[in-house]
Amino acid sequence: MLAGYMTHLLLAGIAVVPAGNDHGDGVGVSRNYFDYLISARDKPSRTPAVQSKAKPKVTCSYQRWWYANGLQKVGQGSADPDRTLSSEPVKDGAWYLLKCSNGSQKLVWLDNQHTKAAAEQLAQQAYKRIPITLPRVLTAPPRGRDALVGLPHWFYLAKGQWAPKAKRLSTGAVWAEATARPQRMTVDTGEGHSLICNGPGTAYDPARSAGQQSSTCSYQYQQPAQARQVTVSVTWGGTWHGSGGAGGTLPPITRSVTFPVRVVEAQALVTEG
């Protein structure tokens, strides 16, 4: 029954605007937007100019061609099926046009469940490949200089450190993009206290007076110490999205650095000076 409908409709659909080689000059049809429907094109030979003994690597690309269950329809109108649909969710799956470098073409159906599972695996691989380096921590007073008892010691990240990073991977028709976003910076002061800062801290501006600035991530040391072991950790949250509208969260990643801070009494500095 369906085949009957299809035959009739296809006939009607395609017979409207046939095109082909002009009898006069034999050149291919004009390239307007409908001629392709039944066009006949002169094609160059697919035989490569140089034959190689090594088997050439065949690469294929997938383009979502049509998807099922009416989701392509939007209200009274309809979506343009040729636009990029890779980020739009589809219900059950979609037909993809598989084009390979050896010239082969075919339609393949990819079920959403399989696509989502494959996308999630890809996302995990992509997440692992995001280069999340150790935090580059700056302080005020600067690293290597003494902290002062009773005065705020600033902790902040170098410029550009607090920015999301993403990695996208694809294989065949399946793709996934994982994104890591810095969520919090934790400072173990080495004095038994921890700071949780929901940001990269505030960069100290040496051109301005200390009184005109304030930090969103600072600590006042209570006691002098020769070397407080300070650990600064940045925790990254992970999310992903991919083929078929799939997506979710990925486990957090934490990167830490530890460095010593000598804490001295301010009056001692004055005495020494």
Add this chain to the structure above:
Amino acid sequence: MTQPLLDTMLKGIEALRARGRVTYGYPILHTFDVQIRGTSAVLHDCQDGSKGGQADYRTGKHLTHGMPGTHMIAAFAKEADGGWRVAKVDQLDTPCSPDT
């Protein structure tokens, strides 16, 4: 036929008429490999388009013709009235043979 192909075809006819052309003949269909998924379906057609083409509207002179072994793919949508309608058509680059 249904959207989005319907609009494309109507615009195509309009453009064809604007050039003083009409169509003649019909392609000979050799459909194969029908796949149905819910309310959507695709099929392949290895059609012979050599018996149809574009003609001059005034003189009737045949100006173009199609080619045999033209590999078409068509998408169908099953609509609310239960009818299957063509929603998208494409031609594949690789020619086909109706015997295979």
